[in-house]
Every structure is written in structure tokens, then in C-alpha cells.
Amino acid sequence: MTDHDVPAPLVPPVPGTTAPAVRVGMVTFDTADAAALASWWAARTGGRAEQHPGFAMVLPAAPGGVTLGFQEVPDPTPGKNRVHVDLAVEDVPSWVEGALAAGATRVGEHTLPDGFRWTVLADPDGNQFCVSPAHEG
Numbered sequence: 001m002t003d004h005d006v007p008a009p010l011v012p013p014v015p016g017t018t019a020p021a022v023r024v025g026m027v028t029f030d031t032a033d034a035a036a037l038a039s040w041w042a043a044r045t046g047g048r049a050e051q052h053p054g055f056a057m058v059l060p061a062a063p064g065g066v067t068l069g070f071q072e073v074p075d076p077t078p079g080k081n082r083v084h085v086d087l088a089v090e091d092v093p094s095w096v097e098g099a100l101a102a103g104a105t106r107v108g109e110h111t112l113p114d115g116f117r118w119t120v121l122a123d124p125d126g127n128q129f130c131v132s133p134a135h136e137g
Helices: 034-045 092-101
Strands: 026-031 048-052 055-059 067-072 085-088 105-111 117-122 128-132
Touching (some): 034 048, 034 055, 092 117, 092 128
Parallel strands (some): 085 128
Antiparallel strands (some): 048 055, 055 067, 105 117, 117 128
16 A cells, blocks of 8 residues: 555534535646646646546645646636645745746735735646645634
8 A cells, every 4th residue: 555545534524414524536627738737736746647548647745635637628728717726835935936947827926914925826737826835724
């Protein structure tokens, strides 16, 4: 058994309901080139890219992490993506600069009234994602 064989913890059902336990299995992106985008994300997250015909995924570097999926589609999704990945990193400025050097683009910088800051980037396909220091829920 490898670290990647360990499933993420299940979220218990809401008390008083019969809803089954659920965990996030994968966040999936549409793309024209699944292998290329999976390789880009694997390099950014430390995960391992696994490729299949028309589909690729990045297995998480840490047990319990979320798998990223990349499915090839004939047309790009128009406009801003409605779901995005939030990455928590130790050294935000260094990580952001490395991602920019690797082909990401800076979309914006944000700060909450309590001082919490994050950077919005887009990957080479234009999928937006956020980068911030780790924070409590």
C-alpha cells in the first residue's frame, strides 16, 4: 500500500440525517491537453502525474490530499471558472514567483480586513486558483 492508497477521511453525516458520509475525491479541469496540464500541476504541487487516453490526474503528495483531474474536451470552458483550487503554501511570494516563471499569470491580490492575504493566479490554460499561507477554517 502506498500513501496514495490511503483515502481521505470521510466527513460524518449531519446529526439527525441519514445522509451518507462523503469525501472530495477529485477536482477536475477541462483542458485541450490533459497530459501537459497535469504535468504542470504536478510540478507545482509535488504530486505525481498519471496519464490515460484523454484524461490525466495528479495524485497528491500527502496522504489525504485531493487528486486533481484533467479531462480533454473539444472546446475550452468560456469565462471564469466557477470552481477553483486554493493552495496553502509556507512561502507565498517564492511559490508565486516560481509559478509565474513556469507559465502562470497573476490575476489579483486580495486582503481581508483581518489582514489575511492571498494571490489569485491562472494556470497555462487560464484556470484560476488561489495561493495563501495556511489558515484555520
